[in-house]
Amino acid sequence: PGTRFKTLTLTQAVDGLVVFLLFVALIDVNKSLGDELKSTLDQEYGRDRTEFYLADVTSEEDFKGVLEKIVKTFGRIDILCNNAGIINEKHWEKTIAINLGGVVRGTYLALEHMKKENGGNGGVIVNISSMAGLGPLPMAPIYTATKHGVVGFSRAMAAVSKLANYGVRINILCPWFVKTNLLSTMNSEKHIGSFFPLKGIAETMMQNRGCLEADVVAKAFLVLVKDESKNGDVLMIDPDEAVFVSFPERAQDFSTTPVSLE
Ligand SMILES: NC(=O)C1=CN([C@@H]2O[C@H](COP(=O)(O)OP(=O)(O)OC[C@H]3O[C@@H](n4cnc5c(N)ncnc54)[C@H](O)[C@@H]3O)[C@@H](O)[C@H]2O)C=CC1
Ligand SMILES: CC/C=C\C[C@H](O)/C=C/C=C\C=C\C=C\C(=O)[C@@H](O)C/C=C\CCC(=O)O
Numbered sequence: 001p002g003t004r005f006k007t008l009t010l011t012q013a014v015d016g017l018v019v020f021l022l023f024v025a026l027i028d029v030n031k032s033l034g035d036e037l038k039s040t041l042d043q044e045y046g047r048d049r050t051e052f053y054l055a056d057v058t059s060e061e062d063f064k065g066v067l068e069k070i071v072k073t074f075g076r077i078d079i080l081c082n083n084a085g086i087i088n089e090k091h092w093e094k095t096i097a098i099n100l101g102g103v104v105r106g107t108y109l110a111l112e113h114m115k116k117e118n119g120g121n122g123g124v125i126v127n128i129s130s131m132a133g134l135g136p137l138p139m140a141p142i143y144t145a146t147k148h149g150v151v152g153f154s155r156a157m158a159a160v161s162k163l164a165n166y167g168v169r170i171n172i173l174c175p176w177f178v179k180t181n182l183l184s185t186m187n188s189e190k191h192i193g194s195f196f197p198l199k200g201i202a203e204t205m206m207q208n209r210g211c212l213e214a215d216v217v218a219k220a221f222l223v224l225v226k227d228e229s230k231n232g233d234v235l236m237i238d239p240d241e242a243v244f245v246s247f248p249e250r251a252q253d254f255s256t257t258p259v260s261l262e
Contacts, residue, residue, distance in 0.1 A: 002057055002084030003027040003106055023049055025070045027063075028084070029056045057084045057102030058094075067109050077113050078123040079225055082106040085128065085146075087185045090193035092142040099146035100153070103127050107157055107170065115166035122167025126224050127154045129174045131236060134245065139186070139198040147174075151234060155247070158232030169231040171224040174245070176238040177205070178212045210239045 003026075024041070028034040034052035041050040051073060055062035071077060082103040088095045107125055114120040132140065133147030151172050158170040177183065185191040186199055220237045224230055234245040248254050 002029060002055075003080070003082055003102075021049075023051075023074045025074065026050065026052045027055050027057070027066055028052070029054070057082075057106060058097045060105060063102075063105055064109055067113060071113050076121055077110055078121060080106060080110040080114070080123070080125045081128065081221065082125070083128045085130075085182070087140055087143045087182060088191050089140055089142050089195055090191065095142050096146055096149075099143065100149040103150050104153060107154070111161075111166060111168060114168050115161075115164075117164075117166070120167070124169045124171065124225050125154075126171050126173055126221055129154075129172050129234075131174050131176050131238065133172070133174050134234075134236065138201050139192055139195040141195070155232045155234070162231060169228070171230050171232070172234045173217065173220055173224060174234055174236040175217050175220070176209070176212055177202070178214055178217055180214060183211070212237060212239060216242075 026034055026037060031052075031054050034054065038050050038052040051070075053066040053069065055066040057063055067077070084102050085099045086095055107127065110125060112118060114123045114125075116122055127150050129150040130137075130143075130147040132144045133149075133151045137144050151174070154170050154172045160166075161168050161170055186202055189196045192199060216237060220235050220242050223242070224233065224235055234247070236243050236245050
């Protein structure tokens with residue numbers, strides 16, 4: 001679902017062996033989906049390890065309120081994944097509000113609880129972009145713009161966090177197509193609007209290279225969580241490999257072609 005918070009509670013520290021208990025808070029605007037996922041997780045991990053919260057990431061009131069409830073229930077936030085996303089080229093303002101606005105809001109609100117200057121314990125935020133955050137997806141220009149925005153915002157916030165000593169790492173995940181409900185929106189003129197005739201491009205891309213399974217994305221997410229050297233890093237996953245994307249240190253260092261302005 002949309003957004004996931006994880007909180008770690010130190011339960012034992014014996015002879016250098018540290019055992020953490022992991023609690024997961026799920027946030028989504030879709031209640032039936034959230035309830036269903038919670039009950040699946042309950043069966044595997046027990047009822048007290050997961051909580052579902054109904055909230056819309058475009059609402060400051062919802063998101064802020066839910067975060068406060070989470071901190072009250074679990075005591076702290078250590079890991080945040082801003083995952084909520086849609087494709088709707090027709091209602092493009094809504095797509096920007098969820099895909100980029102939700103990530104900005106989630107990052108700002110969670111930092112208030114996580115950053116060390118506020119008494120937080122630090123931690124890590126992983127913002128979900130897409131390979132469409134690195135190159136254009138022709139049938140979805142607004143979706144492409146939001147995912148590029150997630151990359152730019154998160155890299156800038158990672159730099160802020162380092163300079164201001166928040167103690168929070170901020171990383172970005174850019175997957176290729178993944179087998180989830182989102183893919184079905186590609187077949188709907190209602191979502192793709194005037195770009196619908198271009199849907200064959202994405203279909204060909206998937207036919208040629210396949211689609212990722214969600215568990216691969218989860219594994220890549222864990223790399224960004226666990227590797228403490230990673231901050232402002234972009235992990236791209238396609239069907240062949242997972243790779244960190246290199247950006248030049250400064251914008252001036254991009255590979256360029258001189259142009260005469262005369
Ligand atoms: N499926 C794919 O091919 C790829 C997906 N992504 C990104 O991965 C993320 C997750 O998407 P999927 O799991 O594929 O899609 P999904 O449609 O299965 O899941 C998205 C979830 O976001 C929730 N959501 C939507 N609007 C919300 C709102 N306003 N507030 C709270 N929750 C909201 C939905 O209810 C849904 O549960 C998205 O950011 C998507 O852009 C990135 C690359 C590829
Ligand atoms: C309907 C969209 C469903 C999911 C969106 C999701 O986020 C998936 C994105 C997956 C891949 C995006 C890849 C973008 C790659 C690029 O670099 C593009 O610039 C390449 C664009 C077209 C290539 C056409 C071709 O290969 O012939």
